[in-house]
Amino acid sequence: MMEKLQDAMEKYVDSPSRLPREFFTRDGITVAKELLGKILVHETELGTIRGIITEVESYMGEEDKGSHTYGGRRTERTEPMYHIGGTSYVYLIYGMYSCMNIACMTDGIPQAVLLRSVVPADEISEKRMQELRLRPINVRQQKKGKEPYTLDKLPASIEKHLADGPGKMCIAMDITRADNDIDMIGSESFYVTEGMEVKAEQIKAGKRIGIDYAEEAADYLWRFYL
DNA sequence: CGGCTGATCGTG
DNA sequence: ACGATCAGCCGA
Numbered sequence: 001m002m003e004k005l006q007d008a009m010e011k012y013v014d015s016p017s018r019l020p021r022e023f024f025t026r027d028g029i030t031v032a033k034e035l036l037g038k039i040l041v042h043e044t045e046l047g048t049i050r051g052i053i054t055e056v057e058s059y060m061g062e063e064d065k066g067s068h069t070y071g072g073r074r075t076e077r078t079e080p081m082y083h084i085g086g087t088s089y090v091y092l093i094y095g096m097y098s099c100m101n102i103a104c105m106t107d108g109i110p111q112a113v114l115l116r117s118v119v120p121a122d123e124i125s126e127k128r129m130q131e132l133r134l135r136p137i138n139v140r141q142q143k144k145g146k147e148p149y150t151l152d153k154l155p156a157s158i159e160k161h162l163a164d165g166p167g168k169m170c171i172a173m174d175i176t177r178a179d180n181d182i183d184m185i186g187s188e189s190f191y192v193t194e195g196m197e198v199k200a201e202q203i204k205a206g207k208r209i210g211i212d213y214a215e216e217a218a219d220y221l222w223r224f225y226l
Numbered sequence: 227c228g229g230c231t232g233a234t235c236g237t238g
Numbered sequence: 239a240c241g242a243t244c245a246g247c248c249g250a
Contacts, residue, residue: 066242091242092235094240095234096234096243101242114242140246155245155246
């Protein structure tokens with residue numbers, strides 16, 4: 001596939017280092033907090049897309065009632081969570097959206113960080129995110145017989161909420177189940193790099209979203225955001 | 227801004 | 239049957 005000149009130039013001018021294995025082979029809370037401000041990079045059909053990570057959640061293994069691995073549920077779906085730190089776990093939620101996590105710790109310990117939100121790291125990434133977000137919305141517009149939206153006429157749902165949720169983030173960065181169970185330390189097209197400096201006092205904490213069934217674990221402050 | 231609803235399908 | 243969700247619509 002041809003690499004666009006713009007991407008080649010960006011890499012030449014600015015190629016921050018990729019996070020190493022040791023970054024991810026730590027506990028899910030430490031990794032979650034430290035991922036804030038780092039850059040998620042996906043090289044797609046549209047070109048390279050870079051997002052600054054601004055919101056994450058920790059899922060803490062077989063004892064965590066909020067986790068897919070609660071009680072030791074090791075199935076075909078949850079298998080990537082059991083893999084070594086730095087492995088992606090992308091799954092389908094509500095039949096139509098993807099959610100992306102990065103496994104932590106070593107093999108056999110299913111802790112992970114759910115990536116919930118990013119903001120574009122540069123102008124070209126923002127454009128590409130907008131284009132990707134337009135697609136499913138315009139499919140619906142088409143069905144309703146309405147005019148499709150364009151980059152010049154973005155709906156409010158994209159203008160104000162480009163990638164601020166796990167499903168929206170995956171659409172904006174073209175992350176699908178094709179990106180599941182990938183070792184992000186070695187991948188040429190899907191990885192995390194150093195990003196902006198984040199001080200401890202910039203990190204806020206809150207309850208995790210959408211796990212009301214998790215009893216006492218629903219109240220743990222394992223959601224972190226800038 | 228907060229609340230509500232329908233959409234949609236792999237998983238166990 | 240059930241979600242680690244979202245867009246669009248409504249009312250304040």
